[in-house]
Amino acid sequence: MKTKTISTFALFLLISGAIDSLRNLPATALFGSSLIFFLIFAAIVFLIPVALVSAQLGSSSTKHSGIYAWVSEAFGEKMGFIAIWLQWINTMVWYPTILSFIAATLAYVINPHLAQNKEYLITVILVTFWLLTFINLKGLHFSTRFTNICAIVGVLIPVVFVIGLAVLWIAQGHLLQIHFTEQSVLPSLHHSQSWISLTAIMAAFLGVELASVHAKEVKDSQKAFPKALLFSIVFILITMAGGALAIAFVLPKGQINLVSGIMQVFQSFFATYHLQWMTPILAMMVLLGSLGGMINWIISPAKGLLHAGKTGYLPKYMTKENKHGVANRILILQAILVSFICLAFLLMPSVNGSYWLLTDLSTQLYMLMYVLLFFAAIALFAKHKIKSGFKIPGGKMGTWLVSGLGLTGCVITLVVGFFPPSTINVGGVAHYETVFVLGMVVMLLPVVGFLIYRAMNKNFLQAPF
Numbered sequence: 001m002k003t004k005t006i007s008t009f010a011l012f013l014l015i016s017g018a019i020d021s022l023r024n025l026p027a028t029a030l031f032g033s034s035l036i037f038f039l040i041f042a043a044i045v046f047l048i049p050v051a052l053v054s055a056q057l058g059s060s061s062t063k064h065s066g067i068y069a070w071v072s073e074a075f076g077e078k079m080g081f082i083a084i085w086l087q088w089i090n091t092m093v094w095y096p097t098i099l100s101f102i103a104a105t106l107a108y109v110i111n112p113h114l115a116q117n118k119e120y121l122i123t124v125i126l127v128t129f130w131l132l133t134f135i136n137l138k139g140l141h142f143s144t145r146f147t148n149i150c151a152i153v154g155v156l157i158p159v160v161f162v163i164g165l166a167v168l169w170i171a172q173g174h175l176l177q178i179h180f181t182e183q184s185v186l187p188s189l190h191h192s193q194s195w196i197s198l199t200a201i202m203a204a205f206l207g208v209e210l211a212s213v214h215a216k217e218v219k220d221s222q223k224a225f226p227k228a229l230l231f232s233i234v235f236i237l238i239t240m241a242g243g244a245l246a247i248a249f250v251l252p253k254g255q256i257n258l259v260s261g262i263m264q265v266f267q268s269f270f271a272t273y274h275l276q277w278m279t280p281i282l283a284m285m286v287l288l289g290s291l292g293g294m295i296n297w298i299i300s301p302a303k304g305l306l307h308a309g310k311t312g313y314l315p316k317y318m319t320k321e322n323k324h325g326v327a328n329r330i331l332i333l334q335a336i337l338v339s340f341i342c343l344a345f346l347l348m349p350s351v352n353g354s355y356w357l358l359t360d361l362s363t364q365l366y367m368l369m370y371v372l373l374f375f376a377a378i379a380l381f382a383k384h385k386i387k388s389g390f391k392i393p394g395g396k397m398g399t400w401l402v403s404g405l406g407l408t409g410c411v412i413t414l415v416v417g418f419f420p421p422s423t424i425n426v427g428g429v430a431h432y433e434t435v436f437v438l439g440m441v442v443m444l445l446p447v448v449g450f451l452i453y454r455a456m457n458k459n460f461l462q463a464p465f
Helices: 008-019 022-029 030-059 069-074 077-110 112-116 120-139 146-169 192-198 198-204 208-217 223-252 261-272 276-297 299-313 328-346 351-382 396-416 429-456
Strands: none
Touching: 008 223, 022 030, 022 077, 022 146, 022 198, 022 223, 022 261, 022 276, 030 198, 030 208, 030 223, 030 351, 030 396, 069 299, 069 351, 077 112, 077 120, 077 261, 077 276, 077 299, 077 328, 077 351, 077 429, 112 261, 120 276, 120 328, 120 351, 120 429, 146 223, 146 261, 146 276, 192 198, 192 396, 198 351, 198 396, 223 261, 261 276, 299 328, 299 429, 328 351, 351 396, 351 429
16 A cells, blocks of 8 residues: 655645746736736636545545546546547647747847747747657656756746835836726626636646645645645735736736746846846746746656557557657657647747637647546546545535536636637637637547547557557
8 A cells, every 4th residue: 555645735836836837927917907806716616626626536546546547437438538638639739838938038048039039939849849858758857856946946936036026116116007996806797808818817727637636645635635725726826916917017918928928027127126137047047947847747648648548549559668668659749749739830920829829729628628527526426436535525515516616617718718819919810710720620630530440440459550
């Protein structure tokens, strides 16, 4: 029996580290003074439900944890494969967004104007991702201590610094781009653009279930997990609200760049306080934090897909591992896919438009996976397969309520995701929706093809391709 060794604080770091990112702050800043309302709303209908449901499923699982295991147990392996495919293919679309953030941050060390150059962004994305892929192919994994250092140096310190500078900015009476009034803090919920921008915050909360599967390894999970969850949610909301408001206070809404907004605001602060020499230092810190996160993300989803593949949902060729125990063929495949997907920067008339398209597409794919997650939680509880460990308060009714809230958040996000914000140049609604729908079809078509081909060809598992 595995010894439970994860402390409440360690679980807090796992949950917070899974989703808290500087990359999300510029998009969240577009909400202006209403962002606090939407952050709380998104936490209630998405962040908290996902964390509670995945903790309950993770702590009660006797064998494998994760979306494939949970959905397979509830609805069978076919639905489990669809779920893990959605999680994996979503990351293929997500990678170019975090890599474009890395490229834009690096531009502030070389030449800030490069942050708006599509060719530069694509080049850095390709070079960085293939480099990280080859590192993982060699089985070179950085320690947990290193990734924690990356999170502290590249995320925690910069976000505390930017919040501190914003407080100083306000105290000294500098011009503020937003103001708090009753009308602005509580926006009109009939305004479609408010709901459309909600995609940005939902995107910032994706991935909490990846850390919550450790709940069964926590000492006294029934008490420790709620504490870790509470601390994580409070920390995430404070840092996201504080960091996004710092950007919104200083930068006019129309000038916020989604890939370099965090460095834009630092540059404005440093210019005002005569600290320009700190710009490259902060850029390198943020760069380190982003790379640390990428190292963890680049191989984990591939492992999940490999596990599903070994149960009969991928050809044997794709499930081979190299001498380092790495699913090298899946990693190469995802590097090729990312290379094609990053060309989306050429399909939109602006960098902001390309960034929003990829963020929106990634979020929609992930939301489909979360729909399966919430239905699996309801089904497994009904089948009395929730055995031990952490349980959502309220038993059956509690599980139904939490899952219902989560499904509500997913449905809202899925609906509004088909419409772009009016403040971002995407080449028109018709152009955006055409590219977006085609992107969804291309991402979902392979999993449908796999299932149909497998059903029609009994020799599928032996396929040499």
